Amino acid sequence: MSQHCDRVDVVVVGAGAAGAALTWRLANHGVNVVCLEQGGWVTPESIPSLTPQWERARARSHHPNPNIRKNAWDYPIDDADSAIRPLMYNAVGGSTIAWGAHFPRLRPCDFAVHSLDGVGVDWPIGYDDLAAYFEVNDAMMTVAGLAGDPGNPPRGPRPCPPLPLGAGAQRIAEAYNRLGWHWWPVDAAILTGTDPHRSPCNNCGPCDLGCPRGARSSTDITYWHQAIAAGAQLRTQSRVVKIASVPGRATGVDYLDADGNLCHQPADHVVMAGNGVGTARLLLLSADDWCPDGLANSSDQVGRNLMHHPTGMVTGVFHEDLQGYEGPFATSIVSQEFYETDSSRGFVRGFQAQTIRSDGPLGTALGGYLPRLPWGRDHHTQFDRQFGHTASITVTTEDLPNPDNRVTLSPDITDAWGVAAPKINYRVEQRCADTIAFGIERNTEVLLAAGAHEILSLPLVESAGFHLLGTARMGENAASSVVDGQCRAHDAQNLWIVDGSVFPTSGAVNPTSTIQAIALRAADCLAEQPMLIGVLDA
Amino acid sequence: MREEHLVAVLNAVIPARGSIAAAGDLGLSHEVLHDARDGSAIDQILAVLHELPADFDSLSPDDQQPMLLEIETRQPEHFATLVNMVYTAYYSHGAVLAALSGRTGYNPGAPQPTGYVMEPFDESLLAPVKQMPPLWRQVN
Numbered sequence: 001m002s003q004h005c006d007r008v009d010v011v012v013v014g015a016g017a018a019g020a021a022l023t024w025r026l027a028n029h030g031v032n033v034v035c036l037e038q039g040g041w042v043t044p045e046s047i048p049s050l051t052p053q054w055e056r057a058r059a060r061s062h063h064p065n066p067n068i069r070k071n072a073w074d075y076p077i078d079d080a081d082s083a084i085r086p087l088m089y090n091a092v093g094g095s096t097i098a099w100g101a102h103f104p105r106l107r108p109c110d111f112a113v114h115s116l117d118g119v120g121v122d123w124p125i126g127y128d129d130l131a132a133y134f135e136v137n138d139a140m141m142t143v144a145g146l147a148g149d150p151g152n153p154p155r156g157p158r159p160c161p162p163l164p165l166g167a168g169a170q171r172i173a174e175a176y177n178r179l180g181w182h183w184w185p186v187d188a189a190i191l192t193g194t195d196p197h198r199s200p201c202n203n204c205g206p207c208d209l210g211c212p213r214g215a216r217s218s219t220d221i222t223y224w225h226q227a228i229a230a231g232a233q234l235r236t237q238s239r240v241v242k243i244a245s246v247p248g249r250a251t252g253v254d255y256l257d258a259d260g261n262l263c264h265q266p267a268d269h270v271v272m273a274g275n276g277v278g279t280a281r282l283l284l285l286s287a288d289d290w291c292p293d294g295l296a297n298s299s300d301q302v303g304r305n306l307m308h309h310p311t312g313m314v315t316g317v318f319h320e321d322l323q324g325y326e327g328p329f330a331t332s333i334v335s336q337e338f339y340e341t342d343s344s345r346g347f348v349r350g351f352q353a354q355t356i357r358s359d360g361p362l363g364t365a366l367g368g369y370l371p372r373l374p375w376g377r378d379h380h381t382q383f384d385r386q387f388g389h390t391a392s393i394t395v396t397t398e399d400l401p402n403p404d405n406r407v408t409l410s411p412d413i414t415d416a417w418g419v420a421a422p423k424i425n426y427r428v429e430q431r432c433a434d435t436i437a438f439g440i441e442r443n444t445e446v447l448l449a450a451g452a453h454e455i456l457s458l459p460l461v462e463s464a465g466f467h468l469l470g471t472a473r474m475g476e477n478a479a480s481s482v483v484d485g486q487c488r489a490h491d492a493q494n495l496w497i498v499d500g501s502v503f504p505t506s507g508a509v510n511p512t513s514t515i516q517a518i519a520l521r522a523a524d525c526l527a528e529q530p531m532l533i534g535v536l537d538a
Numbered sequence: 539m540r541e542e543h544l545v546a547v548l549n550a551v552i553p554a555r556g557s558i559a560a561a562g563d564l565g566l567s568h569e570v571l572h573d574a575r576d577g578s579a580i581d582q583i584l585a586v587l588h589e590l591p592a593d594f595d596s597l598s599p600d601d602q603q604p605m606l607l608e609i610e611t612r613q614p615e616h617f618a619t620l621v622n623m624v625y626t627a628y629y630s631h632g633a634v635l636a637a638l639s640g641r642t643g644y645n646p647g648a649p650q651p652t653g654y655v656m657e658p659f660d661e662s663l664l665a666p667v668k669q670m671p672p673l674w675r676q677v678n
Contacts, residue, residue, distance in 0.1 A: 108676065126677060150667065162659040337673070339673070375624070
């Protein structure tokens with residue numbers, strides 16, 4: 001016998017980047033909305049950058065891979081057949097708890113790759129449909145940066161000034177200038193100005209561990225407090241196990257509370273915001289008599305077309321001590337010199353080149369973004385050459401939909417509650433490998449021009465599965481997509497999906513800014529639904 | 539079972555440096571075993587150790603290293619797990635971090651609350667970029 005909750009207008013599954021933005025927007029529309037999050041709140045006092053053992057925590061208890069971290073509220077991921085390891089965090093704030101806060105937007109070309117370049121599919125919406133939402137979201141996420149980038153459409157003044165470059169990025173920026181190539185200080189969701197409730201960035205470095213100052217934005221400290229103040233409910237440690245439905249409609253969700261009690265939350269609308277792995281998993285778990293292959297899956301597209309951003313990395317080793325471990329590790333400058341298609345390269349689409357600072361001592365030894373240091377008699381020599389003396393540049397490529405790259409339900413692995421874990425089948429396509437090879441050559445040019453005396457490269461960073469996209473893609477055709485351009489499921493008109501799973505293609509930039517803009521836009525569409533107009537008028 | 543060889547293996551993975559003892563002599567073998575049991579990697583560690591000859595401890599470093607390289611070739615994943623655990627224990631050790639601080643000026647403590655200096659961004663660096671035409675494609 002399950003416990004029954006009072007009916008609400010909207011139940012949202014997942015309190016991460018998308019769920020927080022959408023819930024805040026709905027609450028401000030006056031909608032009666034409750035969000036269910038399987039994790040809990042992360043307190044500032046628990047953040048490992050307050051302890052000398054912060055790198056050990058990063059390698060274990062706060063690793064971005066739930067299979068390594070094994071928090072009580074995580075679920076395992078069967079990734080044995082995946083070339084890239086999916087990463088995520090389960091808590092209020094979702095994966096913005098464990099991110100670098102790089103905050104670019106998709107470019108206009110990213111929404112029309114089939115029309116422009118003959119690959120992938122076009123989106124049913126374009127950059128202009130999201131432009132106003134990008135600006136709202138940038139203000140909420142207190143973005144640091146600088147307007148005026150010729151590499152992107154014009155945007156408003158950035159809410160905060162840019163981050164410092166550090167010695168490594170400074171050399172790389174000067175090298176770009178000598179080569180005549182594009183670069184720009186990144187948009188970063190990091191507070192560098194003033195805020196009554198948060199302290200500005202103090203350049204400490206490991207943003208991915210969380211920020212006890214509240215400088216690095218995560219949605220628990222940006223959106224959620226305001227959403228709750230506007231009337232939204234947030235229930236933590238509430239693990240949704242099924243979306244309940246009748247033919248053509250979602251009726252609510254079943255979830256396990258902190259004590260393992262099965263509860264039912266009825267709602268007029270159900271919104272999925274569980275990321276490109278979690279959302280697909282739950283839709284597949286929600287199979288019923290009328291939808292035996294999973295909810296919203298008459299097209300057989302749920303779980304398919306999983307996209308990451310296959311990433312290569314090039315590292316320059318410098319004679320000078322760059323003290324590269326100082327400063328936000330992922331956010332300094334970015335180059336989009338090679339972002340757009342140039343057919344003379346032999347492949348379509350392009351890549352983003354994001355400068356990465358170097359690591360602490362343990363990170364230097366373990367590698368990950370660069371090769372692990374050798375063990376044995378050469379270990380100390382190599383450590384001294386690299387520690388604090390490196391700067392790296394990514395080759396972040398655009399993944400395109402492949403139906404065989406997919407999320408299914410694991411036949412072997414379950415979470416702590418006995419619910420099937422997601423299984424990932426994923427391989428990197430040759431076009432991405434070709435792009436990475438080209439990008440490694442270009443980044444090598446830059447780093448040599450910057451003064452590096454040694455170049456190290458990785459053709460694929462296996463641990464770069466931060467971006468989980470495409471598994472419930474949007475499109476106008478119900479036979480080949482899961483949701484429409486408003487993020488509403490073709491098969492169930494009151495089921496909405498607003499996370500990265502709706503991306504038809506991936507672009508070659510970090511997706512969170514675009515995910516949140518899509519979620520805000522979906523909230524406005526949802527709030528206009530007939531059944532809610534009475535609420536809004538009241 | 540060759541757990542008794544773990545100290546020698548750790549010493550071979552990270553040898554002594556100046557006043558800092560090698561990883562095994564620093565007493566990290568217990569920590570590595572504890573972490574391995576905690577993280578379900580104990581079987582991988584023991585699989586590596588099981589390949590060692592009984593007289594491994596008495597061999598010279600010049601003889602130990604090629605022997606371990608052979609095991610690494612045969613069991614790359616298991617050996618990588620061992621190396622990662624040794625690195626994690628070694629570079630979390632207070633004496634190692636203190637010595638590193640002495641050599642480089644690195645702050646061996648917590649990144650917070652002190653952080654590092656925030657230098658202002660020098661916008662003049664962007665002068666040539668600002669002269670560039672738009673680099674993004676217009677889409678209708």
